[in-house]
Amino acid sequence: MLHLVTAVIKPHKLDDVKEALKGVGVQGMTVSEVKGFGRQGGHTETYRGAEYTIDFVPKVKIEIVCGTEDAEKVADAIATAAQTGKIGDGKIWMTAVDRLARIRTGEMGTDAV
Protein backbone atom coordinates (compact mmCIF):
# COMPACT_ATOMS: atom_id res chain seq x y z
CA MET A 1 0.00 0.00 0.00
CA LEU A 2 1.35 3.38 -1.04
CA HIS A 3 0.78 6.93 0.04
CA LEU A 4 1.69 10.33 -1.37
CA VAL A 5 2.93 12.80 1.25
CA THR A 6 2.68 16.40 0.05
CA ALA A 7 4.05 19.36 1.96
CA VAL A 8 4.10 23.09 1.27
CA ILE A 9 6.94 24.71 3.20
CA LYS A 10 9.02 27.89 3.37
CA PRO A 11 11.72 27.85 0.65
CA HIS A 12 14.65 28.38 2.99
CA LYS A 13 13.67 25.29 4.97
CA LEU A 14 14.13 22.94 2.03
CA ASP A 15 17.69 21.97 2.94
CA ASP A 16 16.75 21.11 6.53
CA VAL A 17 13.74 19.09 5.38
CA LYS A 18 15.83 17.21 2.80
CA GLU A 19 18.38 16.24 5.46
CA ALA A 20 15.63 15.13 7.82
CA LEU A 21 14.04 12.99 5.11
CA LYS A 22 17.35 11.34 4.31
CA GLY A 23 17.56 10.60 8.00
CA VAL A 24 14.34 8.56 7.89
CA GLY A 25 15.36 6.67 4.80
CA VAL A 26 13.61 8.57 2.04
CA GLN A 27 15.61 8.15 -1.16
CA GLY A 28 13.75 10.39 -3.56
CA MET A 29 11.36 13.32 -3.79
CA THR A 30 9.97 15.84 -6.25
CA VAL A 31 10.17 19.55 -5.48
CA SER A 32 8.40 22.45 -7.16
CA GLU A 33 8.36 26.20 -6.65
CA VAL A 34 4.87 27.44 -5.94
CA LYS A 35 3.10 30.46 -4.52
CA GLY A 36 0.48 30.46 -1.88
CA PHE A 37 -1.05 31.95 1.18
CA GLY A 38 -2.99 30.72 4.17
CA ARG A 39 -4.58 32.71 6.88
CA GLN A 40 -1.66 35.18 6.97
CA GLY A 41 -3.02 37.40 4.21
CA GLY A 42 -1.04 39.83 2.09
CA HIS A 43 0.48 43.25 2.49
CA THR A 44 0.62 46.52 0.53
CA GLU A 45 3.63 48.04 -1.19
CA THR A 46 4.17 51.18 -3.25
CA TYR A 47 5.74 51.27 -6.69
CA ARG A 48 6.48 54.64 -8.28
CA GLY A 49 3.74 56.27 -6.26
CA ALA A 50 1.06 53.66 -6.87
CA GLU A 51 0.00 51.04 -4.34
CA TYR A 52 -0.24 47.36 -5.00
CA THR A 53 -0.88 44.29 -2.85
CA ILE A 54 1.21 41.18 -2.55
CA ASP A 55 -1.00 38.22 -1.59
CA PHE A 56 0.94 35.20 -2.72
CA VAL A 57 4.20 34.30 -1.05
CA PRO A 58 6.82 32.02 -2.63
CA LYS A 59 6.75 28.50 -1.19
CA VAL A 60 8.21 25.10 -2.02
CA LYS A 61 6.07 21.99 -2.50
CA ILE A 62 7.59 18.57 -1.78
CA GLU A 63 6.01 15.33 -2.94
CA ILE A 64 7.11 11.92 -1.71
CA VAL A 65 5.60 8.52 -2.52
CA CYS A 66 6.29 5.97 0.19
CA GLY A 67 4.87 2.86 1.76
CA THR A 68 1.75 3.49 3.86
CA GLU A 69 3.53 2.30 7.00
CA ASP A 70 6.23 4.96 6.50
CA ALA A 71 3.93 7.87 5.70
CA GLU A 72 3.50 8.99 9.31
CA LYS A 73 7.27 8.90 9.89
CA VAL A 74 7.90 10.92 6.73
CA ALA A 75 5.28 13.52 7.59
CA ASP A 76 6.65 13.92 11.11
CA ALA A 77 10.17 14.40 9.80
CA ILE A 78 8.99 17.13 7.46
CA ALA A 79 6.93 18.84 10.13
CA THR A 80 9.76 18.95 12.62
CA ALA A 81 12.36 20.16 10.14
CA ALA A 82 10.16 22.75 8.44
CA GLN A 83 8.79 24.39 11.54
CA THR A 84 9.96 27.89 12.49
CA GLY A 85 7.07 28.83 14.76
CA LYS A 86 6.42 31.92 12.66
CA ILE A 87 3.46 32.53 10.39
CA GLY A 88 3.62 30.84 6.98
CA ASP A 89 5.26 27.52 7.98
CA GLY A 90 2.98 25.59 5.64
CA LYS A 91 0.90 22.40 5.61
CA ILE A 92 1.34 18.64 5.08
CA TRP A 93 -1.22 16.15 3.77
CA MET A 94 -1.36 12.54 2.66
CA THR A 95 -3.34 10.82 -0.05
CA ALA A 96 -3.53 7.19 -1.11
CA VAL A 97 -1.70 6.17 -4.28
CA ASP A 98 -3.31 3.55 -6.55
CA ARG A 99 -0.30 2.58 -8.61
CA LEU A 100 3.46 3.18 -8.72
CA ALA A 101 5.99 2.11 -11.40
CA ARG A 102 9.70 2.73 -11.95
CA ILE A 103 10.10 3.67 -15.58
CA ARG A 104 13.66 2.40 -16.08
CA THR A 105 13.13 -1.14 -14.80
CA GLY A 106 9.38 -1.64 -14.90
CA GLU A 107 9.19 -2.52 -11.18
CA MET A 108 5.76 -1.98 -9.69
CA GLY A 109 4.27 -1.28 -6.27
CA THR A 110 6.47 -0.97 -3.20
CA ASP A 111 9.48 -2.23 -5.20
CA ALA A 112 9.31 1.04 -7.12
CA VAL A 113 9.57 3.28 -4.05
Add this chain to the structure above:
Amino acid sequence: MKRKLLIGAGLVGAALLLLANPAAAQEAEEVAPASQIVLDNVFVFLCAILVFFMQAGFALVEAGLTRAKNVSNIFMKNLMDGMAGILAFALVGYGIGFGGSELLGGWFGFGFGISGIEDPAAAQVLNLSPATFFFFQAAFAAVAATIVSGAMAERTKFKSYFIYSLVITAVLYPTVLRWTWGGGWLAQLDIPFSDFAGSTIVHATGGWAALAGAIVLGPRLGKYGKDGKPRAIPGHNVPFVVLGALILFIGWFGFNPGSELAADNLVPQLAVKTLLAACAGAVVAMIVNWARDGKPDVTMAANGMLAGLVAITAPVGAVETWAALVIGGIGGAIVVLSVSFFDRMRVDDPVGAISVHGVVGTWGTLSIALFARYDDAFLGREDAGLFYGGGIDQLSTQALFVGVHFVFVFGAAFLLFQAIKATVGLRVTEEEELAGLDVEEHGHMGYAPDAGGSSSLGTSSSSTKPVSV
Protein backbone atom coordinates in the same frame (compact mmCIF):
# COMPACT_ATOMS: atom_id res chain seq x y z
CA MET B 1 33.67 63.39 -39.00
CA LYS B 2 33.81 67.18 -39.42
CA ARG B 3 35.15 67.53 -35.88
CA LYS B 4 37.93 65.04 -36.60
CA LEU B 5 38.90 67.01 -39.68
CA LEU B 6 38.97 70.22 -37.69
CA ILE B 7 41.10 68.71 -34.93
CA GLY B 8 43.35 67.17 -37.53
CA ALA B 9 43.67 70.47 -39.31
CA GLY B 10 44.37 72.19 -35.99
CA LEU B 11 47.14 69.76 -35.13
CA VAL B 12 48.67 70.00 -38.57
CA GLY B 13 48.48 73.76 -38.36
CA ALA B 14 50.17 73.79 -34.95
CA ALA B 15 52.87 71.44 -36.22
CA LEU B 16 53.49 73.58 -39.27
CA LEU B 17 53.76 76.66 -37.08
CA LEU B 18 56.37 74.91 -34.94
CA LEU B 19 58.32 73.74 -37.96
CA ALA B 20 58.17 77.17 -39.60
CA ASN B 21 59.61 78.86 -36.56
CA PRO B 22 62.42 76.90 -34.90
CA ALA B 23 62.69 79.47 -32.14
CA ALA B 24 59.04 78.96 -31.33
CA ALA B 25 59.62 75.21 -31.35
CA GLN B 26 62.31 75.67 -28.74
CA GLU B 27 60.01 77.78 -26.65
CA ALA B 28 57.28 75.12 -27.00
CA GLU B 29 59.38 72.84 -24.84
CA GLU B 30 59.06 75.23 -21.93
CA VAL B 31 55.52 76.51 -22.51
CA ALA B 32 52.98 73.93 -23.55
CA PRO B 33 51.38 74.75 -26.87
CA ALA B 34 47.65 75.44 -26.67
CA SER B 35 46.95 72.29 -28.66
CA GLN B 36 48.70 70.13 -26.08
CA ILE B 37 46.67 71.69 -23.26
CA VAL B 38 43.44 71.01 -25.11
CA LEU B 39 44.54 67.46 -25.92
CA ASP B 40 45.46 66.75 -22.30
CA ASN B 41 42.12 67.99 -21.01
CA VAL B 42 40.04 66.22 -23.64
CA PHE B 43 41.96 62.98 -23.15
CA VAL B 44 41.60 62.94 -19.36
CA PHE B 45 37.93 63.93 -19.69
CA LEU B 46 37.27 60.95 -21.98
CA CYS B 47 39.18 58.66 -19.64
CA ALA B 48 37.01 59.85 -16.75
CA ILE B 49 33.92 58.88 -18.72
CA LEU B 50 35.30 55.35 -19.14
CA VAL B 51 35.88 55.21 -15.39
CA PHE B 52 32.33 56.40 -14.70
CA PHE B 53 31.13 53.56 -16.91
CA MET B 54 32.83 51.17 -14.50
CA GLN B 55 29.90 51.82 -12.14
CA ALA B 56 27.79 49.76 -14.54
CA GLY B 57 30.43 47.06 -14.53
CA PHE B 58 30.57 46.83 -10.75
CA ALA B 59 26.77 46.74 -10.54
CA LEU B 60 26.53 43.86 -13.02
CA VAL B 61 29.30 41.80 -11.42
CA GLU B 62 27.78 42.16 -7.97
CA ALA B 63 24.24 41.44 -9.16
CA GLY B 64 25.36 38.38 -11.06
CA LEU B 65 27.11 36.92 -8.02
CA THR B 66 24.16 37.42 -5.66
CA ARG B 67 20.61 36.12 -5.62
CA ALA B 68 17.69 37.41 -7.66
CA LYS B 69 15.64 38.32 -4.61
CA ASN B 70 18.23 41.00 -3.78
CA VAL B 71 18.90 42.41 -7.24
CA SER B 72 17.08 45.74 -6.82
CA ASN B 73 18.96 46.35 -3.62
CA ILE B 74 22.41 45.66 -5.05
CA PHE B 75 21.77 47.92 -8.03
CA MET B 76 20.45 50.66 -5.75
CA LYS B 77 23.55 50.45 -3.57
CA ASN B 78 25.78 50.70 -6.63
CA LEU B 79 23.76 53.55 -8.12
CA MET B 80 23.89 55.53 -4.89
CA ASP B 81 27.57 54.79 -4.31
CA GLY B 82 28.13 56.71 -7.49
CA MET B 83 25.50 59.42 -7.18
CA ALA B 84 25.55 60.21 -3.46
CA GLY B 85 29.23 59.38 -3.13
CA ILE B 86 30.21 61.84 -5.81
CA LEU B 87 28.08 64.53 -4.14
CA ALA B 88 29.83 63.91 -0.84
CA PHE B 89 33.17 63.99 -2.63
CA ALA B 90 32.33 67.20 -4.45
CA LEU B 91 31.11 69.01 -1.36
CA VAL B 92 33.63 67.76 1.19
CA GLY B 93 36.00 65.06 0.07
CA TYR B 94 37.66 66.77 -2.86
CA GLY B 95 38.66 69.65 -0.61
CA ILE B 96 40.13 67.30 1.98
CA GLY B 97 42.07 65.45 -0.67
CA PHE B 98 43.30 68.20 -2.91
CA GLY B 99 42.29 71.52 -1.30
CA GLY B 100 44.79 74.24 -0.74
CA SER B 101 45.32 73.78 3.00
CA GLU B 102 47.59 70.99 4.12
CA LEU B 103 47.10 70.11 7.77
CA LEU B 104 48.87 67.96 10.37
CA GLY B 105 52.05 67.71 8.35
CA GLY B 106 50.32 66.18 5.38
CA TRP B 107 48.11 63.75 7.27
CA PHE B 108 44.97 65.76 6.53
CA GLY B 109 43.84 68.63 4.41
CA PHE B 110 41.11 71.08 3.66
CA GLY B 111 39.66 73.12 0.84
CA PHE B 112 36.33 74.49 -0.17
CA GLY B 113 35.06 71.59 -2.21
CA ILE B 114 34.68 72.49 -5.85
CA SER B 115 34.28 76.21 -5.35
CA GLY B 116 37.16 77.14 -7.64
CA ILE B 117 36.05 74.99 -10.49
CA GLU B 118 34.98 77.69 -12.93
CA ASP B 119 37.92 79.98 -12.23
CA PRO B 120 40.38 79.76 -15.12
CA ALA B 121 43.12 81.15 -12.89
CA ALA B 122 42.59 78.57 -10.14
CA ALA B 123 45.37 76.08 -9.31
CA GLN B 124 45.77 73.42 -11.93
CA VAL B 125 47.36 70.01 -12.05
CA LEU B 126 49.82 69.81 -14.96
CA ASN B 127 47.85 71.07 -17.96
CA LEU B 128 44.48 70.07 -16.59
CA SER B 129 41.85 72.65 -15.76
CA PRO B 130 40.21 72.42 -12.32
CA ALA B 131 37.04 71.06 -13.90
CA THR B 132 38.89 68.29 -15.75
CA PHE B 133 40.87 67.26 -12.70
CA PHE B 134 37.81 67.20 -10.45
CA PHE B 135 35.83 65.26 -13.05
CA PHE B 136 38.56 62.63 -13.21
CA GLN B 137 38.97 62.39 -9.44
CA ALA B 138 35.21 62.12 -8.89
CA ALA B 139 35.14 59.05 -11.10
CA PHE B 140 37.84 57.43 -8.98
CA ALA B 141 36.04 58.29 -5.74
CA ALA B 142 32.92 56.57 -7.04
CA VAL B 143 34.97 53.44 -7.78
CA ALA B 144 36.47 53.33 -4.29
CA ALA B 145 33.03 53.54 -2.70
CA THR B 146 31.28 51.00 -4.89
CA ILE B 147 33.74 48.20 -4.19
CA VAL B 148 32.31 47.70 -0.73
CA SER B 149 28.68 47.00 -1.67
CA GLY B 150 29.64 43.59 -3.04
CA ALA B 151 31.18 42.30 0.17
CA MET B 152 28.22 43.52 2.20
CA ALA B 153 25.58 42.30 -0.22
CA GLU B 154 22.34 40.49 0.62
CA ARG B 155 22.18 41.44 4.30
CA THR B 156 22.90 45.15 4.80
CA LYS B 157 20.19 47.72 5.47
CA PHE B 158 20.15 50.21 2.66
CA LYS B 159 20.04 53.30 4.87
CA SER B 160 22.98 52.05 6.91
CA TYR B 161 24.98 51.37 3.79
CA PHE B 162 24.08 54.82 2.49
CA ILE B 163 25.48 56.46 5.61
CA TYR B 164 28.73 54.52 5.26
CA SER B 165 28.93 55.42 1.57
CA LEU B 166 28.78 59.14 2.33
CA VAL B 167 31.48 58.87 5.00
CA ILE B 168 33.93 56.94 2.85
CA THR B 169 33.76 59.42 -0.02
CA ALA B 170 33.64 62.48 2.21
CA VAL B 171 36.38 61.57 4.67
CA LEU B 172 38.10 58.18 4.53
CA TYR B 173 39.08 58.04 0.87
CA PRO B 174 40.00 61.76 0.71
CA THR B 175 42.33 61.36 3.69
CA VAL B 176 44.20 58.64 1.82
CA LEU B 177 44.24 60.94 -1.21
CA ARG B 178 45.72 63.76 0.83
CA TRP B 179 48.55 61.50 2.07
CA THR B 180 49.45 60.53 -1.49
CA TRP B 181 48.24 62.23 -4.65
CA GLY B 182 47.33 65.33 -2.65
CA GLY B 183 51.00 65.82 -1.81
CA GLY B 184 50.81 64.81 1.85
CA TRP B 185 53.21 62.92 4.10
CA LEU B 186 53.67 59.85 1.94
CA ALA B 187 54.62 62.07 -0.99
CA GLN B 188 57.03 64.04 1.21
CA LEU B 189 59.11 61.09 2.41
CA ASP B 190 62.75 60.91 1.30
CA ILE B 191 61.84 57.82 -0.67
CA PRO B 192 58.30 58.77 -1.65
CA PHE B 193 55.47 56.28 -2.20
CA SER B 194 54.49 55.07 -5.65
CA ASP B 195 50.96 54.15 -6.73
CA PHE B 196 50.38 55.28 -10.28
CA ALA B 197 46.63 54.81 -10.67
CA GLY B 198 45.60 53.62 -7.24
CA SER B 199 45.99 49.89 -6.47
CA THR B 200 46.16 50.88 -2.81
CA ILE B 201 44.71 54.39 -2.87
CA VAL B 202 41.49 53.36 -4.61
CA HIS B 203 41.21 49.58 -4.70
CA ALA B 204 42.67 48.57 -1.36
CA THR B 205 40.76 51.40 0.31
CA GLY B 206 37.58 49.78 -0.96
CA GLY B 207 38.90 46.31 -0.21
CA TRP B 208 39.81 46.94 3.42
CA ALA B 209 36.59 48.86 4.10
CA ALA B 210 34.82 45.84 2.61
CA LEU B 211 36.70 43.56 5.00
CA ALA B 212 35.62 45.68 7.97
CA GLY B 213 32.03 45.65 6.77
CA ALA B 214 31.91 41.91 6.16
CA ILE B 215 33.37 41.21 9.60
CA VAL B 216 31.00 43.55 11.47
CA LEU B 217 28.00 42.24 9.49
CA GLY B 218 28.69 38.57 9.86
CA PRO B 219 28.06 35.93 7.21
CA ARG B 220 24.81 35.48 5.31
CA LEU B 221 22.29 33.03 6.73
CA GLY B 222 23.06 29.60 5.42
CA LYS B 223 26.59 30.45 4.32
CA TYR B 224 28.12 28.23 7.00
CA GLY B 225 26.73 24.77 7.74
CA LYS B 226 26.39 23.32 11.21
CA ASP B 227 29.87 21.84 10.77
CA GLY B 228 31.31 25.32 10.15
CA LYS B 229 32.26 24.58 6.55
CA PRO B 230 31.49 27.28 4.00
CA ARG B 231 28.62 26.49 1.64
CA ALA B 232 28.34 27.86 -1.86
CA ILE B 233 25.53 30.35 -2.41
CA PRO B 234 25.54 30.55 -6.20
CA GLY B 235 24.80 33.85 -7.86
CA HIS B 236 21.79 34.17 -10.10
CA ASN B 237 23.28 35.42 -13.35
CA VAL B 238 26.65 34.35 -14.73
CA PRO B 239 26.26 36.41 -17.95
CA PHE B 240 25.99 39.54 -15.77
CA VAL B 241 29.25 38.66 -14.06
CA VAL B 242 31.21 38.29 -17.27
CA LEU B 243 29.61 41.26 -19.02
CA GLY B 244 30.21 43.35 -15.92
CA ALA B 245 33.84 42.26 -15.79
CA LEU B 246 34.28 43.12 -19.46
CA ILE B 247 32.79 46.56 -18.87
CA LEU B 248 35.28 47.03 -16.04
CA PHE B 249 38.03 45.86 -18.40
CA ILE B 250 37.11 48.57 -20.91
CA GLY B 251 36.77 51.15 -18.14
CA TRP B 252 40.28 50.36 -16.93
CA PHE B 253 41.66 51.81 -20.16
CA GLY B 254 40.45 55.11 -18.78
CA PHE B 255 41.58 54.31 -15.25
CA ASN B 256 45.25 53.57 -15.94
CA PRO B 257 46.16 55.54 -19.07
CA GLY B 258 44.12 58.51 -17.75
CA SER B 259 46.25 58.58 -14.63
CA GLU B 260 49.10 59.89 -16.77
CA LEU B 261 47.03 63.12 -16.62
CA ALA B 262 48.31 64.00 -20.08
CA ALA B 263 47.93 62.84 -23.66
CA ASP B 264 51.50 61.80 -24.34
CA ASN B 265 53.25 58.84 -25.94
CA LEU B 266 53.46 56.98 -22.64
CA VAL B 267 49.69 56.42 -22.76
CA PRO B 268 49.65 53.54 -25.28
CA GLN B 269 52.33 51.76 -23.27
CA LEU B 270 50.23 52.07 -20.13
CA ALA B 271 47.30 50.64 -22.07
CA VAL B 272 49.35 47.69 -23.31
CA LYS B 273 50.58 46.84 -19.83
CA THR B 274 47.04 47.10 -18.48
CA LEU B 275 45.81 44.82 -21.25
CA LEU B 276 48.46 42.15 -20.74
CA ALA B 277 48.02 42.11 -16.97
CA ALA B 278 44.27 41.55 -17.42
CA CYS B 279 44.88 38.64 -19.77
CA ALA B 280 47.50 37.05 -17.54
CA GLY B 281 45.27 37.43 -14.49
CA ALA B 282 42.31 35.76 -16.18
CA VAL B 283 44.25 32.81 -17.58
CA VAL B 284 46.29 32.12 -14.45
CA ALA B 285 43.20 32.34 -12.25
CA MET B 286 41.41 29.90 -14.54
CA ILE B 287 44.33 27.44 -14.44
CA VAL B 288 44.77 27.61 -10.66
CA ASN B 289 41.04 27.24 -10.07
CA TRP B 290 40.76 24.42 -12.64
CA ALA B 291 43.66 22.53 -11.11
CA ARG B 292 42.38 22.88 -7.58
CA ASP B 293 38.64 22.46 -8.06
CA GLY B 294 38.43 20.22 -11.11
CA LYS B 295 36.41 22.48 -13.39
CA PRO B 296 37.06 26.06 -14.58
CA ASP B 297 34.61 28.33 -12.77
CA VAL B 298 33.51 31.17 -15.04
CA THR B 299 33.10 33.70 -12.25
CA MET B 300 36.55 32.88 -10.92
CA ALA B 301 38.10 33.56 -14.31
CA ALA B 302 36.28 36.89 -14.40
CA ASN B 303 37.59 37.68 -10.91
CA GLY B 304 41.05 36.72 -12.17
CA MET B 305 40.86 39.22 -15.00
CA LEU B 306 39.86 41.92 -12.52
CA ALA B 307 42.69 40.86 -10.20
CA GLY B 308 45.19 41.27 -13.02
CA LEU B 309 43.86 44.76 -13.65
CA VAL B 310 43.94 45.74 -9.98
CA ALA B 311 47.47 44.38 -9.62
CA ILE B 312 48.90 46.42 -12.52
CA THR B 313 47.15 49.61 -11.50
CA ALA B 314 49.93 50.77 -9.18
CA PRO B 315 53.02 49.63 -11.09
CA VAL B 316 51.79 50.43 -14.59
CA GLY B 317 53.96 53.53 -14.95
CA ALA B 318 57.16 51.99 -13.59
CA VAL B 319 57.51 48.45 -14.86
CA GLU B 320 58.59 46.90 -18.14
CA THR B 321 55.99 45.27 -20.35
CA TRP B 322 56.99 41.70 -19.55
CA ALA B 323 56.64 42.47 -15.83
CA ALA B 324 52.99 43.41 -16.39
CA LEU B 325 52.33 39.78 -17.38
CA VAL B 326 54.03 38.48 -14.26
CA ILE B 327 52.38 40.93 -11.91
CA GLY B 328 48.93 40.34 -13.40
CA GLY B 329 49.40 36.59 -13.44
CA ILE B 330 50.43 36.48 -9.80
CA GLY B 331 47.38 38.62 -9.03
CA GLY B 332 45.21 36.00 -10.71
CA ALA B 333 46.74 33.21 -8.65
CA ILE B 334 46.40 35.19 -5.43
CA VAL B 335 42.73 35.92 -5.92
CA VAL B 336 41.75 32.25 -6.24
CA LEU B 337 43.54 31.34 -3.03
CA SER B 338 42.45 34.46 -1.19
CA VAL B 339 38.73 33.91 -1.85
CA SER B 340 38.90 30.47 -0.25
CA PHE B 341 40.99 31.83 2.59
CA PHE B 342 38.41 34.39 3.59
CA ASP B 343 35.65 31.79 3.26
CA ARG B 344 37.48 29.59 5.73
CA MET B 345 38.02 32.54 8.07
CA ARG B 346 34.22 32.96 8.23
CA VAL B 347 34.38 36.29 6.41
CA ASP B 348 31.52 36.03 3.92
CA ASP B 349 32.35 38.03 0.80
CA PRO B 350 29.80 37.16 -1.90
CA VAL B 351 31.77 38.74 -4.74
CA GLY B 352 35.41 38.41 -3.69
CA ALA B 353 35.84 42.16 -3.33
CA ILE B 354 38.21 41.86 -0.38
CA SER B 355 40.44 39.53 -2.35
CA VAL B 356 40.35 41.28 -5.73
CA HIS B 357 40.76 44.81 -4.42
CA GLY B 358 42.31 44.57 -0.96
CA VAL B 359 44.73 41.66 -1.18
CA VAL B 360 45.67 41.99 -4.84
CA GLY B 361 45.76 45.79 -4.59
CA THR B 362 48.38 45.40 -1.88
CA TRP B 363 50.34 42.94 -4.04
CA GLY B 364 50.32 45.36 -6.96
CA THR B 365 51.59 48.20 -4.78
CA LEU B 366 54.39 46.09 -3.31
CA SER B 367 55.38 44.76 -6.73
CA ILE B 368 56.66 48.22 -7.61
CA ALA B 369 59.44 47.72 -5.08
CA LEU B 370 60.52 44.62 -7.01
CA PHE B 371 59.91 45.45 -10.65
CA ALA B 372 60.28 49.24 -10.97
CA ARG B 373 62.46 50.12 -13.90
CA TYR B 374 61.23 53.53 -15.04
CA ASP B 375 60.47 56.73 -13.19
CA ASP B 376 56.69 56.90 -13.03
CA ALA B 377 56.78 60.50 -11.76
CA PHE B 378 56.32 59.27 -8.19
CA LEU B 379 59.56 57.34 -7.75
CA GLY B 380 61.77 60.21 -8.83
CA ARG B 381 64.44 57.86 -10.16
CA GLU B 382 64.98 54.94 -12.52
CA ASP B 383 65.76 51.34 -11.59
CA ALA B 384 64.10 51.71 -8.20
CA GLY B 385 63.09 48.07 -8.14
CA LEU B 386 64.94 45.39 -6.20
CA PHE B 387 65.42 43.35 -9.38
CA TYR B 388 67.18 46.28 -11.01
CA GLY B 389 69.61 46.98 -8.23
CA GLY B 390 67.46 49.54 -6.46
CA GLY B 391 67.86 47.89 -3.10
CA ILE B 392 65.10 47.68 -0.52
CA ASP B 393 64.55 51.41 -0.02
CA GLN B 394 61.43 51.48 -2.13
CA LEU B 395 60.24 48.27 -0.50
CA SER B 396 60.44 49.94 2.92
CA THR B 397 58.35 52.86 1.71
CA GLN B 398 55.82 50.68 -0.10
CA ALA B 399 55.49 48.45 2.97
CA LEU B 400 55.04 51.48 5.21
CA PHE B 401 52.47 52.83 2.76
CA VAL B 402 50.33 49.68 2.56
CA GLY B 403 50.71 49.01 6.29
CA VAL B 404 49.64 52.42 7.54
CA HIS B 405 46.94 52.51 4.88
CA PHE B 406 45.51 49.19 6.06
CA VAL B 407 45.52 50.20 9.71
CA PHE B 408 43.81 53.49 8.96
CA VAL B 409 41.19 52.33 6.46
CA PHE B 410 40.33 49.05 8.13
CA GLY B 411 40.35 50.64 11.57
CA ALA B 412 38.27 53.66 10.63
CA ALA B 413 35.78 51.61 8.62
CA PHE B 414 35.50 49.05 11.42
CA LEU B 415 34.71 51.78 13.93
CA LEU B 416 32.26 53.39 11.53
CA PHE B 417 30.37 50.13 10.95
CA GLN B 418 30.27 49.43 14.66
CA ALA B 419 28.88 52.92 15.24
CA ILE B 420 26.22 52.42 12.56
CA LYS B 421 25.39 49.01 14.02
CA ALA B 422 24.95 50.53 17.48
CA THR B 423 22.73 53.37 16.29
CA VAL B 424 20.55 52.68 13.25
CA GLY B 425 21.53 49.04 12.92
CA LEU B 426 23.60 47.53 10.13
CA ARG B 427 22.06 44.20 9.24
CA VAL B 428 18.51 43.41 8.14
CA THR B 429 16.30 41.08 10.19
CA GLU B 430 16.39 37.35 9.62
CA GLU B 431 12.92 37.35 8.05
CA GLU B 432 13.91 40.09 5.64
CA GLU B 433 17.14 38.40 4.68
CA LEU B 434 15.27 35.17 3.92
CA ALA B 435 12.46 36.89 2.01
CA GLY B 436 14.88 39.03 0.01
CA LEU B 437 15.77 42.71 0.30
CA ASP B 438 13.99 43.93 -2.83
CA VAL B 439 10.45 44.15 -1.52
CA GLU B 440 11.38 44.87 2.08
CA GLU B 441 13.89 47.66 1.45
CA HIS B 442 12.61 49.12 -1.81
CA GLY B 443 8.98 48.09 -2.18
CA HIS B 444 9.35 46.22 -5.44
CA MET B 445 10.99 43.19 -6.97
CA GLY B 446 13.90 43.64 -9.31
CA TYR B 447 12.54 40.99 -11.64
CA ALA B 448 8.80 41.64 -11.95
CA PRO B 449 6.69 38.48 -12.07
CA ASP B 450 5.89 38.82 -15.75
CA ALA B 451 9.49 39.40 -16.85
CA GLY B 452 11.18 36.41 -18.46
CA GLY B 453 7.98 34.61 -19.22
CA SER B 454 7.03 33.49 -15.74
CA SER B 455 3.39 33.95 -14.94
CA SER B 456 2.00 36.98 -13.20
CA LEU B 457 0.20 34.61 -10.90
CA GLY B 458 -0.39 36.12 -7.56
CA THR B 459 0.07 39.85 -8.06
CA SER B 460 -2.73 42.32 -8.20
CA SER B 461 -2.52 46.05 -8.29
CA SER B 462 -4.90 48.25 -6.40
CA SER B 463 -4.50 51.42 -8.37
CA THR B 464 -7.29 53.22 -6.59
CA LYS B 465 -5.14 55.20 -4.22
CA PRO B 466 -2.13 57.01 -5.60
CA VAL B 467 0.13 58.39 -2.87
CA SER B 468 -0.57 62.08 -2.59
CA VAL B 469 2.20 64.47 -3.50
